[in-house]
Amino acid sequence: MGWSSMAQNRMQVKQAKKRNRKQYVFIVVLILVFAVVGAGGYWYYRISNYKKLLPGGVVFPGASDDHDQDILDIRQAFSKDIINILLMGFDRNESRDEVYEVYRADTIMLASINIETGKVDVISIPRDTLVPIYRRGGGKDKINSAFTYGWRYGGGSTDEEKYKLGMLYQV
Structure with a gap:
């Protein structure tokens, strides 16, 4: 080789x-x-x-019971062109359930849906925002505490007052 x-x-x-x-x-x-x-x-x-x-389907007011797909204009269901929805997340867990009955909101967001344009705007409201609390005689507190003062209506009504919005829906 x-x-x-x-x-x-x-x-x-x-x-x-x-x-x-x-x-x-x-x-x-x-x-x-x-x-x-x-x-x-x-x-x-x-x-x-x-x-x-999704579990179940979307149920519109006025839909028939025979499960036909009734076509309902969304404006008829909500009777407005803009729908405001307040979204709140709470600091609730099993250990706190033993001590507390009411919880403060950790997350507060506002979703505004424009039915005409199909546009959805979502803003986050800082939980330490100082606001007059609804049904508290003019007292101010952090907005995340509003829910504890007025239970279900405290949070939404305080936000509605603060931001001057017609807010009917809360999640």
């Missing part, structure tokens, strides 16, 4: 290793592509079939 045949063998071994590395990278990339496409397809399936995931 001469030098040229040994050099040729080394070149063949290097080329074989390079080819094996390329095949390995190709297989890994192919597996990743299948995983991403599969996850994306599953996500799209879940999103596109959201109605099947």
Whole structure:
């Protein structure tokens, strides 16, 4: 065996290793592509079939009992063009249930839905905002405490007074 045949063998071994590395990278990339496409397809399936995931359906006032799909203009259901919904999250858990009966709002958000344009605006109200508390004789406190003073109506009415909004709905 001469030098040229040994050099040729080394070149063949290097080329074989390079080819094996390329095949390995190709297989890994192919597996990743299948995983991403599969996850994306599953996500799209879940999103596109959201109605099947919801318990029950949307019930409109005036809908018939025979489960026909009554078409009801949303403006008739709410009798206005803008719907304001106050969203509140509370600091409630099992250990606090033993001590407290009423909870303060951790998160206060206002969602305003414009039915004409289909636009939804959501703002977060800082929980330390100092406001006059509804039904408290002009006293001021942090807005997250409003719910404790007026139970269900305290939070919404205080926010309604503060921001001058016709707010009928609370979640």
